[in-house]
Amino acid sequence: MSTTRIFVARLAGCIVFDPAGDRVGKVRDVLVVYRKNDPPRVVGLLVEIPGKRRVFVSIGRVTSIASGQIITTGLINVRRFEQRGGEVRVIAELLGRKVLFTDKPGEATIEDVAIEESAPGEWAVSQYFVRQPKASSSPFAKGATSFVTWREIREKPQGGEAQSAEQLIATYSDLKPADLANTLLDLPRDRMIEVAEELSDDRLADALEEMPEKDQVQILGQLDDDRAADVLDHMQPDDAADLIAQLPEERGEHLLELMEPEEAEDVRMLLSFAPDTAGGLMTTEPIILSADSTVAEALAMIRRADLAPALGAAVCITLPPYEPPTGRFLGMVHFQRMLRYPPHERLGSIMDQSLDPATPETSAAEVSRILASYDLVSVPVVDEKHRLVGVVTIDDVLDYLLPNDWRSHADDDGRARRTPAVRRNLRG
Template sequence: MAGELIYAFRVMRLPLLDAGGSPIGQIEDLVAIPGRPASRGQPAVAPRIVGFVASSQRRRIFVNANRVEELNSDGARLRSWDVDLNPFKPRPGEVLINAELIDRRIGTETVSDVGLLQAGDGRSTWWEIDKVRLSRRGGIGRRPTYRLADASELPGLFDSPTAMEAEAARLRDFHPAEVAAVVRKLPDAQRRQIAHAMDDERLADVLEELPEEEQIRIVEGLDRERLVGVFDEMEFDDLADLLGQMSHAQQERMLDVMDDEDEEVVRRLLSYEEGTAGGLMTPEVIILGPTATVAEALAEIRNPDWVVSIAAQVFVCQAPFKTPTGRFLGVVHMQRLLREPPAMEIRQIVDDCPTVLPDTSDAEVAEQLASYDLLAVAVCDAAGRLLGAVTVDDVIDRMLGTEWRKRHRPTRSTGSVTP
């Protein structure tokens, strides 16, 4: 439907199709974010659709607009076969077209539909809200009248309660590093506002991309309930790095909001010297026993919550299967798993691999990763128990030093607020 106006009500009657064209759900609503008027030499940005709410397998799920390959009269067809079945959660700054916008009163008129127009920049495409269909009730015995208005004529229709909520919504699909670059340009008051507008998972991702001192300034402004939610979403190694920059009193306050198990893990990480494998490692890796099957290992690797460097291999250990584990046996790499039958036990394909001790220097860790072409190297104690792993991205972070995150990095045009 490129180049032609498509109405939201029409989209909300379409099936959600997998990459092969088979129906897997039904679209129920569209999720929009605010636009931005032209200002300071920047062009206006129209409100746009960032995704669709669909019912699938008795769940209401969110489908990112970037994952839709084609939208036509047959339905919304996905680019890939993967479907995120996590329940849909509305975020601050977003507007649900059907649930919140349709039937909204504007003076003597009522919003009855919105018209979408496909747009693009040569690299990607999206759907902008171009028109708003307004109806006016007729007199006794008269039919309602309708008119089409440009979305730009109704600038307040898609506005969020605050500018920072609108900004957080516009940044939804940006990489956390790009969002962090935007946040760093804001004064402290606006940083706190945009942090408040982000959900816990998004704020955790952005914090991990900021220098520690800037993380501290944001974290100190969060109440206890928000700290619990954000810390629960952060990686343990990033959390330990953050607390490692705080005073003892600040550390104890932050540790106090964690549950006992998480607190124990973070305290253990804080006990290692900076610049060592222990200080760099993450205790959250994929761990299975030797009798687990190839199918079970691949199922773990498919979990989208694992970062690429962790999902590249499975660490095989004797029980218990949580760090610190039983005796470490070796690793099975993803490529090997893809070549073997699903029912095979992974003990048959375990690779012997180098390990490092917690007090191994970061330079020696980097040499091991480079020498064996690894994305992660196991950290074991003197008894051969797995404590965690150091990933190549953490080593690169260390090699770049503490100042690299402060240097300016280009970001996509967002229509961001200007301090």
């Protein structure tokens, strides 16, 4: 029979369908087991189904892998995936692994793995796509590549050398922060730490914001202080404050000293408030504009791809300066209201002044009542001089109100998203 060669890295993110054509989920990895005298055998797929739950789909239930989609028999056990002894994840654990050639000197890095179907429902690793170290010091040079079989390579002893994570990170480049966080948490611990260390500061910050605090602390604990401070600089101030509050006080204070002064100042302010108040829940980075700004300028600000949806739902209008703590808070303009006016309309003429802002001491219960009563997604927070110091968004309130293990109840994946920490006062 003719065989079909499939490269595993290209399967990541492919849609899985049942026989009726209904979508089941997305492929996140391929699992193989090693054999003594034969190439590694594919045992199944790691599939993400709705609710971010990862489940195992036996390769025997896969009827077709072609054209970027997978067809299954439709019979899937939705129990949360747990990796068994002897199983190896190709994307998470093989890509980027250093190997030695068995028939010639030299080493290489695995960049992809090809699998082939030998019989209905039986798949095995057929080839590895590997890259040798570059022979030139030129930044544009690349190492030679080749296809090899499993007999032609053997794993290189680690000898204290960190396994490359570059190829794995490239595979995860298109994942959203929440998906990246879940993917990292599904990796074996050592591999998770290794990949986290290789991620860029902003990418790692985004992923940490979506993790439970115990996992945040574990990863941050593996970073040196300078790198940890850089990552904290890229996190939202409220998320950074929650994380620092979980660290030993001495290290938390040291990291605050290493952070950028403006970022550290925001975090220190948030740490000074009780977690069940508006001050403890707020973010200090709302969209702030002057009353003379136009609708066009405001819409341009909220279109930013890196802006959280809840923060982009409205802009705050204040007197100068326009960084918290601002000049006097004047009101808010919701994006739906902007859409009803021409681009040149001044925000000062259409802002909502009817909403009484919260203060940092306003209770979380009162903030949630305000959000519910007025159908809002954010509430401004002002100090005793009526200066804007931040906004509380609906996602922050939900994180506070829901139980610590709400995600595990919703997804049955055994993990919970962060909830506000019991904060300490860290004085500079």
